Amino acid sequence: NGCVSISFSRLLEKCNAFGTAMAELGLMGKTVAVVGETSPEYIVSYFCTVMGGGRIVPLDKELSDEETIHFLKRADASALVYSSTFTDRAKRVEEQLSEVKHLIRTTVPGKDEVPVQEDEKNHNFDDLVLEGALALRKGNRAFVSHVPNMNTEAALLFTSGTTGTAKGVVLTLGNLIAAVNASAQVADFCPEDRLLSVLPIHHTYEMTCGIMGAMVYGTTICINDSLKHLLKNFQLFKPNSLALVPLFVNTMYKKIWETAAKNGQENILRLAVTLNKGLRKIRLDANKLLFKQVVDAFGGKLEKIICGGAALSPKIIEDFEVFGIKIGQGYGITECAPLISLNPFYSKKRASVGRPVPGMEAYIDSPDASGIGEITVRGPNVMKGYLHDPLATAAVKTFDGWFFTGDLGYIDDEGYIFITGRKKNVIVLNNGKNVFPEEIEDHLDRIDLIAESVVVGRVDANGEVSGLTAIIFPHFEYAASKGITEYNALAAAVKKEIFDLNKKLPSYKQIRNVELRKTEFEKTTSRKIKRYKIH
Template identity: 40%
Template sequence: MRNLTELAERGADRYGTRPAFRELGPDRAVHEYSYRSLHDDVVAAGTALLDQGLAGGHVAMVGEASYAYVVCYLAVVCTGGVIVPLDKELTDAELADLIVRCDADAVLYGDELHADIAGILAHCPRVRLTVNISRYAPESHRPGFDALLARGRQLLAAGDTRFAEVSIDPDAPAAILFTSGTTGPSKGVMLSQRNIVTVIHSAFSLFRFPRVCLSVLPINHAYEFNLNVLGCLFDGITLCFNDSIMHVRENLGRFRPEMSLMVPMIVEALYKNIWKEAEKNHMTGYLKYAVALSNGLRTIGIDLRRVFFRPILEHFGGRLRVIVCGGAPLGPDVVAGLTSFGITVYNGYGITECAPLISSNCTVRSVPGSVGVPVPDLEVRIGEPDADGTGEIQVRGPAVMLGYYRDPVATNQAFTEDGWFRTGDLGHLGKRGALFITGRQKNLIILPNGKNVQPEEIEEALLGGIAYLREVVVHELVDQTGAPRIAASAYLDPDWVGGVGFEGARARFEADVAAVNQRLAAYKRVCLTNLREQEFEKTSTRKIMRHRVEGALA
């Protein structure tokens, strides 16, 4: 497979009537679309877009994960265009800014933007075509996706062959993905079809994908679209779309997937809910005993997890066996805990600029505490390692981006003089070749004594040692004397705070931080604390936007 046009053709030829996607309609009924239907609809939509003069054009798209979204994405890239997936959680002003920055000629949008689209486009004079791609939009909000398909089919029936005549340059820009902006302003990452196809092949060298997967992450992200959506299409897998982050557990039961790609916050919430329910039903002691017994039996080759923990596994649909977790490191206690129940969790690592996969634990090889071995076709090295072997993670290979759109300065800064991409992440390589992430270069705290402190290490210690701590950001803060200190801004379990009162919570938290400090080197200890009444602001993949954490204590 050399490009995404071949991906769509391959699916139709190999898998035909097999379900490619399942999604929920407004009535909560399940709608199913085959591989053959997908291919035919991509050709029809692509033909209609070509008829609008969009060959090679830039097309911004914003909306919910859906079959129509996938069709339109493929229709754009299979006609030589550049797709620009945007985050549906952005404000109107932010969307308008990115639509202008990416030079969009067209905007495809979900019905949730219907009331706002005119105001957004008032600031985007270049845009000449808009299409509401929600299949279930009210009649008054159409024509939309169905009209696009109907026009394409009409042209094809009349002998239009423009779609089939498109020649794809695998090294030309095919997608512009704006980074989430967790550490600063977002940048437009340009990926080619070669970048994307390389990652699809890499994923299938690591995992044995099952027959049914669940999509729960924002579809505009490379992690979700390139690995989950396109990865499933590559191997004839049925992908089921979750319609809301609030419905993950419900849809696990409805679609009964065997595998899902998630981020730590979702996995942790599902895991913690198991123990909350056990406590509610006065079953905590029994569950701990069952886990200990099951783990003991596994050491002598007897695996009864799916028998012992069937009621728990039913909360995940009963069939879920694998979770691939990316976006941030997942705590080893959660990995071990879910493994004890019969669900294997593979920690992976990637970055949008690498389309996005860099490394992952996998079916063949898994190293606890690591994010796995680098994928095939990608080289990883540690730049300027310190005495412990820790330095910046740098990568090279065919999955690495073309550059940042209209930003040659940032592009130049992103690469070393000898051509390696600088991830900005800190880590080291273990003896078995596995990669260990230790922090983010931009987050590094440099103390007056020259000591370097990685805040992620302290955050992990705090989260692991304080049960009621929900979120924490460790950062540098200047105290009243003007001296830089290590500070921890924290959000605690609101139910727990309600039980002990805010001042009681503050006193207990400070005492528990002091206890955790005793396990840390003196220069890594938290000196100042701040309790927040609300969660931290996050991206759509639930990453904390660290650069927006307040610089002063409340």
């Protein structure tokens, strides 16, 4: 099928060989950036940099050339590992950054590519692996005998945001290993599992929880080469496990209902959901009989999803479980490598992101009368600090290790964390009420005609926020399946649904204005909506 497989033992051999080649180039202990698609070569580059005492800088492949060069300068990178897709970008780096001493190109599987012309600065990854294996046989054991220090700066991760405002999160090797081990303990992976890697690999959640956490148990990791091929790859790999962010899960959920509507089976599916919910109450489950078509659309084997990065609707979690697919909702932040808590499959609580993972602890700072305050955490996952920014570090991390996440929520008497919103996103109305937009967006996203939503507080002529505005990207495909093809008719239908929703909400949480858009919201590569881009 055009796929390339690699065993764990072969991966170790490649790491030892490439790590030795890095030692030969003088790159052990240096800062190495990497950009490209998810691949074994990317993983090897990451591992070898970190285990050789260096600092890895995973770069978002959606960055522009200028942004890439900016971050390489900030990181003081000595080398860049890049896939052949980014050859032109590497040439610009070579022209503009003399500080980057080595450019190492990996190839994209399945493409017939001409190797890069090698010199003192430019290298082919595969050639370095061969050279490193030879050097290792000749006695160069600098890499394989290196004993890593847990306090070494191992990763530098630039947060999303504009180039000038993005912070550089510095994680130690101890941070990464603590997060990986915690993920392995609570995510319920096993050697028989088959995980499909979907999220961008530069994202710390994907690398820590989706790849390294699964590798601890010898789980088979399948790589999705493109979102365009996702449905095909579900059928090819037949995964039983996924690590996703909520927007992916929402998209899958809406696709299920959109497909049912197109096939004239929406009412039958709703009836089946209701039936199986009733059966589950008496400890019976007919998911394999009732929802075979649903599961078959994802390869036929899907059983569990680890979801993190933002809140996910409890209703979606419950409906997926009725289909026979368990969802464990997690909570994390880049500054915590990124894992903080997980609502495990075996001990879940509705609408919670679970208890802190092993080694982490949490409390609520400055809670209000309802117990809501800033979620504050401490443990081995918490970052060393922000790159060259002690003031920003001191603003979020105390001398004794407590980290202020910027998320608001509460903790119940069993230690389960509940998130109510992001501190900086809270909308303060002119009547003094605080509204968490994420809560209202959760309600809106349950409406079939809505694909994406963002709730904002528009300032009126008096300079005050008197009500909420919902900015909506409609679900055009679902609307078409219902015979709604005119834009004005769709706008009217969306507004009616929101009017009906308002009847169920307190007056201060009701949507006063609705704005529709014809294009989806701009997102990060981890599929989070860029709120700072919304005006």
